Amino acid sequence: MVKHLAIFNVGDAAKIFSGKRKIEGRFSQIKIPPFAKVSKGDIVLVKVGGEKITGQFIVDRVLYFDHPRQEEFNQIKRKYGKDLSLSATFWLDKEKVNYVTLMFVKSVTKFIVAPQINKKDLRPWVVLE
Numbered sequence: 001m002v003k004h005l006a007i008f009n010v011g012d013a014a015k016i017f018s019g020k021r022k023i024e025g026r027f028s029q030i031k032i033p034p035f036a037k038v039s040k041g042d043i044v045l046v047k048v049g050g051e052k053i054t055g056q057f058i059v060d061r062v063l064y065f066d067h068p069r070q071e072e073f074n075q076i077k078r079k080y081g082k083d084l085s086l087s088a089t090f091w092l093d094k095e096k097v098n099y100v101t102l103m104f105v106k107s108v109t110k111f112i113v114a115p116q117i118n119k120k121d122l123r124p125w126v127v128l129e
Contacts, residue, residue: 003128004038005045005053005117012085013048017055017110023080024057024103025088026125033125035099038062044103045115045128052114058107065100076100 006024008016015021024044026034038044040061047053065072077092080102084092091097119126 002037002039002042003045004034004042005047005119005126005128006034007047007049007124009087010048012087013046013054015085016046016057016105017108019108021083021085022105023083024105025080025084025091026101026103027088027091027094027097028099029096031099033127034101034103035064035066037127038101038103045117047119053111053117054114055108055110057105057109060104060106062104063100063102065102067098068100073097076102 012021016024028035038059040059042059043056044059045053046055046057065076068076073092077089081089081092084102117128
């Protein structure tokens with residue numbers, strides 16, 4: 001089990017905590033975390049940019065797509081699009097996405113006392129291990 005720190009916008013974090021969001025999708029041009037770095041059973045700490053860590057979820061399963069073809073994008077959109085954020089489905093139409101990570105969310109927990117993790121850079125995902 002590995003811990004990760006992920007940065008979310010306010011709306012996406014709220015949907016995860018309310019249970020409306022079951023899949024977290026991350027898309028990139030270059031091979032950066034969480035691609036090939038997150039596994040079933042890992043813990044993802046949820047942080048809204050500029051705020052404290054508000055909670056966490058456990059990863060139920062993960063799907064990776066390395067340089068997906070257009071038909072794979074269409075399949076992802078058809079099969080998982082309703083569970084992804086609007087910003088994620090927007091990226092499924094882009095030609096510059098080379099790496100896709102889909103993480104299925106389970107066991108969501110909100111924190112009463114936020115853990116302290118010193119992060120001062122702009123990375124949207126950090127593997128804490």
